Amino acid sequence: MKQRGQAVADKILDTAERLFYAQGYSNTGINQVIEEADIAKASLYKHFETKEDILLAYVQRTHELWFTRLQATVSKVEDPKEKLLAIFDHHIERQKVRGFGGCPFIKANDEAGTSDPRVLAEIQQAKLHSKKFIRALVVKSGHKKVLSDQELTEMIFVALEGAIALASVFKQPGEIQAAKKIIQKLI
Structure with a gap:
């Protein structure tokens, strides 16, 4: 209790x-x-x-919950390449839950990322954590090597971030699905 x-x-x-x-x-x-x-x-x-302390705690907790949910989604998938694609499916589902409102970290950064260095550092940590997680999956994926591990990591990370932003603009998952199809061809 x-x-x-x-x-x-x-x-x-x-x-x-x-x-x-x-x-x-x-x-x-x-x-x-x-x-x-x-x-x-x-x-x-x-x-x-302060209100900034609430925001910092919110960003920290959102980061922890985000990663726990993402890990749970990816861990249900056996195939190493499919694990990479599961990241996109996870974000589609999260955006549906959030009404296609976009990334909570980017939203917080837009409003408070420059006013409190602690908030910016936490947001940067969340994004770096995402990239590190993608990188670990890329290394284990056995992808086609059209791109290096680092290049594929960057491609997935940037495609996902951009697709989430566009999904929030168009209020539908089409861009995330399109990004997934492109990455599927590269792996």
């Missing part, structure tokens, strides 16, 4: 996650978080000194 303090912190982060993603960090006020989390102002400040 969660301790009471952690349950309150989670309630704050759950609310902040929903609000920051849906309406943006800048458009979300502390009072709105307090009201929608149904907590006392003192409870919020007991866990987070």
Whole structure:
């Protein structure tokens, strides 16, 4: 059972996650978080000194959950090449869940990545973690070697990032599916 303090912190982060993603960090006020989390102002400040601290915790938690979900999806696939393609399927499903709202890290970066170096560092860490994960799968994939391992890693990473951004613009998975088909030809 969660301790009471952690349950309150989670309630704050759950609310902040929903609000920051849906309406943006800048458009979300502390009072709105307090009201929608149904907590006392003192409870919020007991866990987070500033709004930026809430954002940092949100980005950190989103990173942990993102990676756990991605690993779970990829681990269900046996074939090493198909593991690479499963990354695209995972992101299609995540974008469907998020209403094609785009990448939460990019959204946070757009609004707060330059105002707090801790937030920028955490976002960069999440993106580097993604690239490192892709790289490990590329190395094990037995791909056609049309590209080097490093080049294929970069291609997958950039194609995926761009496709997620475009999926948020067009509100559908077509670009992610197209990127997957291109990568499929390279592996």
